[in-house]
Amino acid sequence: MKIGIDAMGGDNAPSSVIEGVAIYLAQNSQDNVVLFGNKSVIEKECVDRIKDLSRVEIVDCKEKIEFDDEPVKAIRQKKDSSIVVGLQYLKEKQIDAFVSAGSTGALMAGGLLIVGRIKGIDRPALTTKLPYKSGQYLLIDVGSNTDCRPINILQFAQMATVYVSKVLGKNNPTVGLLNIGTEETKGNELSKQSYEILKNAKNINFVGNVEARDLPFSPPDIVVCDGFVGNIVLKLTEGFGLLFFDILKDIAKLSLKAKIGGLLLKPYLKNLKGKYDYKEVGGAPLLGIDGIIIKCHGSSDGQAIFNGINQAKAFYENNVLELLKEEITAESEV
Amino acid sequence: MKIGIDAMGGDNAPSSVIEGVAIYLAQNSQDNVVLFGNKSVIEKECVDRIKDLSRVEIVDCKEKIEFDDEPVKAIRQKKDSSIVVGLQYLKEKQIDAFVSAGSTGALMAGGLLIVGRIKGIDRPALTTKLPYKSGQYLLIDVGSNTDCRPINILQFAQMATVYVSKVLGKNNPTVGLLNIGTEETKGNELSKQSYEILKNAKNINFVGNVEARDLPFSPPDIVVCDGFVGNIVLKLTEGFGLLFFDILKDIAKLSLKAKIGGLLLKPYLKNLKGKYDYKEVGGAPLLGIDGIIIKCHGSSDGQAIFNGINQAKAFYENNVLELLKEEITAESEV
Structure with a gap:
């Protein structure tokens, strides 16, 4: 699977994010990641930590959504932020899940505006x-x-x-x-x-x-x-x-x-x-969005990011999104 | 001062209530208490615990408001309950404060319906x-x-x-x-x-x-x-x-x-x-009622009741009710 990760999200980003990604890649030899954020900074962080860089794609994003940005406004205006671009990739199924330790409000707003809800939710x-x-x-x-x-x-x-x-x-x-x-x-x-x-x-x-x-x-x-x-x-x-x-x-x-x-x-x-x-505890899934979004704690360290990515993987491999859709559809048909 | 106490309120009543009253009376030689509840039961509890029974008045109440009674209905229908009669005494200034470990909802409803609010609250x-x-x-x-x-x-x-x-x-x-x-x-x-x-x-x-x-x-x-x-x-x-x-x-x-x-x-x-x-922690005052009502925890033991009575005393001696009235009136005149 291919997991997208907001490299700029959280108090200790990008360093802690890359640390979490490194642990994950070392333990999951079949998976690839796509990192969203400032390319040159991310590259520097990756060099010493990740052995096989061919499994890492970096999508350069020039903007960053801050914790005190008004969520809907940030999603509409910061088109080149790691959250907006990452969620766009999720919408287009270029990634299977998106993990971020950034602003909860922005992730929620972006999930709704860019990726969209599961029908019926x-x-x-x-x-x-x-x-x-x-x-x-x-x-x-x-x-x-x-x-x-x-x-x-x-x-x-x-x-x-x-x-x-x-x-x-x-x-x-x-x-x-x-x-x-x-x-x-x-x-x-x-x-x-x-x-x-x-x-x-x-x-x-x-x-x-x-x-x-x-x-x-x-x-x-x-x-x-x-x-x-x-x-x-x-x-x-x-x-x-x-x-x-x-x-x-x-x-x-x-x-x-x-x-x-x-x-x-x-x-x-x-x-x-x-x-x-x-x-x-790892990440918190945003249930009800038509895509897998895992929110990690704002003060996540490498271990917390790693746990968040693992949760995205479990979510994907257990086909939870399809099951949620079936369940909600069945419910509204009753 | 004269403090009214709901002898039937709380999981361990009346035993724990009388225990608290006994500690209080032993430490406050100037004060009297009025106990509301089943007279014969209360008398039995008092005999061994309280030395000077002349400082204890018992008002016999045949009913009891339970924790799962609907508050407003209970206040309207159980006219001879310890809470209703006690709050009536408070309204008529026959007691200076009322302490109860009974139903919060009933105390709130009774406070509003019987004693009334401070003007402006x-x-x-x-x-x-x-x-x-x-x-x-x-x-x-x-x-x-x-x-x-x-x-x-x-x-x-x-x-x-x-x-x-x-x-x-x-x-x-x-x-x-x-x-x-x-x-x-x-x-x-x-x-x-x-x-x-x-x-x-x-x-x-x-x-x-x-x-x-x-x-x-x-x-x-x-x-x-x-x-x-x-x-x-x-x-x-x-x-x-x-x-x-x-x-x-x-x-x-x-x-x-x-x-x-x-x-x-x-x-x-x-x-x-x-x-x-x-x-x-002792009792929780019900602020905004035009009388001193202290609610004790439902599972109060004697010490908790004692602390609640002490709080009623501090409330009374510091003239808090008058100060609240002044403050709220001053505020609404601004």
């Missing part, structure tokens, strides 16, 4: 795995739709169900609606109306409301909510992951006794750190 | 202190208004400012709007419109948007949001607090080395546990 959504005590659950939407209607919440649940069963390999995944109480009547207008629709929906295994208190311990396989609430849950989870280790580090400084205690626990905490580290 | 709001790395911040609203308008967000900020400066003793507290990005243009419709109003508001020290990732490390003194989002943040914070200690407990079981490490850290973790324990 009202709003595409960004989804990501989040850690809980004994595993990971999928949260959707994590930030692409700040104001939603109940039909959006339903479609998020349907798309996530296909993704979890086909890419993550968990059959008949449970779906919970993030809410402020477990009772059917709890919540805001959106959650009350969404509950009604989810309860009666086919093709999803709806298990009712889920409270935020239960997310760290026993979430369903899929948790649905609007992108505003989802983004807050995502970032608070990240914040508490960091706080946990920060607190332990501070305690270890308090006395010799505490230091020894900390050292004894260190090997056990190391595993845990990986689990609560966004870098390990 | 559109929607009262529940607020509580939450822990972060080096202190506590105030979150408002934490669950009483699931769908808000920008004017509500502004009034939450104004009321919280009075509360933090007068009860919690922090002058000119900073106010941040919980959002999914720090830029002014980020967020959903509510947060974008609220930003505009907050930016131009007098009487508050608005410092812009705050992201959820920063809440565990460096929040402003006051964080405002709608009650749906606030309740999710509150419960996720609670969940992660529990998870932290749960994880360490599990690790300590893995080997002798880990067990010793855990034991060495234990004294330092103990302080921390209190900080992330909702029981220590």
Whole structure:
């Protein structure tokens, strides 16, 4: 397969992006990549890191979309940016997937305006795995739709169900609606109306409301909510992951006794750190776009980019796009 | 002062409530309490715990509002419940404050229908202190208004400012709007419109948007949001607090080395546990009602009830209700 990568996206680009690409190419001898961005800078970064440069194509792009650019405006005006050109390649099927650690808003806007939606999908959504005590659950939407209607919440649940069963390999995944109480009547207008629709929906295994208190311990396989609430849950989870280790580090400084205690626990905490580290989670697929787009964290390092590319590969090899189309079409025909 | 207490509210009532009342009375020799609930049951609980029963008045109430009762209906129909009778006493100034660990929705509905709002306030709001790395911040609203308008967000900020400066003793507290990005243009419709109003508001020290990732490390003194989002943040914070200690407990079981490490850290973790324990936080005042109502956590133990009563006392002694009225009137005259 041929994977397109935004070499300019993210806080540590292009260096971290090329590092991730290098790890990927070393482990996947059959695949090629297309890098979008400033050619001369990318070439310099590639020379020392990538052995077989024949598997790397570079498409020179003179512009770059910044994190504070207004998304729709940026997509319309920065025609020669790595995101716009990359998505154009995706639309024309010159690449099989597009991976970027750049602006979420621009990727969403570009996905809609350049690549287009899957027929029947009202709003595409960004989804990501989040850690809980004994595993990971999928949260959707994590930030692409700040104001939603109940039909959006339903479609998020349907798309996530296909993704979890086909890419993550968990059959008949449970779906919970993030809410402020477990009772059917709890919540805001959106959650009350969404509950009604989810309860009666086919093709999803709806298990009712889920409270935020239960997310760290026993979430369903899929948790649905609007992108505003989802983004807050995502970032608070990240914040508490960091706080946990920060607190332990501070305690270890308090006395010799505490230091020894900390050292004894260190090997056990190391595993845990990986689990609560966004870098390990990899990319977030933008479900509902008629093409494979994986968004990596803005502060991605090489490992995070590598994980994002791997996710694009799994998405492609499991034929998820076709399955999503079938599922959504079947649903609208009912 | 005379504090009214819902003896039937909460998962562990009336036992935990009476326990909290007993601690309070032992420490505050000048104050009296009025307990609302099933008289014979309450009397039995009081006998062994409270020395000077002359400071305790019991108002017999035959009904009880349950957590899954529809709030407005419960207030209208259960006329002889501890919440309805207690709020009636508050309205008639037979008590100076009312403390309850019962249904949040019923307290909010009863506050509005029986006691009434402070003139000029559109929607009262529940607020509580939450822990972060080096202190506590105030979150408002934490669950009483699931769908808000920008004017509500502004009034939450104004009321919280009075509360933090007068009860919690922090002058000119900073106010941040919980959002999914720090830029002014980020967020959903509510947060974008609220930003505009907050930016131009007098009487508050608005410092812009705050992201959820920063809440565990460096929040402003006051964080405002709608009650749906606030309740999710509150419960996720609670969940992660529990998870932290749960994880360490599990690790300590893995080997002798880990067990010793855990034991060495234990004294330092103990302080921390209190900080992330909702029981220590005490009650959440319902700001904007024309009377002092403090809501305690549904699973409150005696210590949590005690902290809630203390908060009611501080609220009363600092004359916060009058200050709120002045502030809101002054604001609407501008």
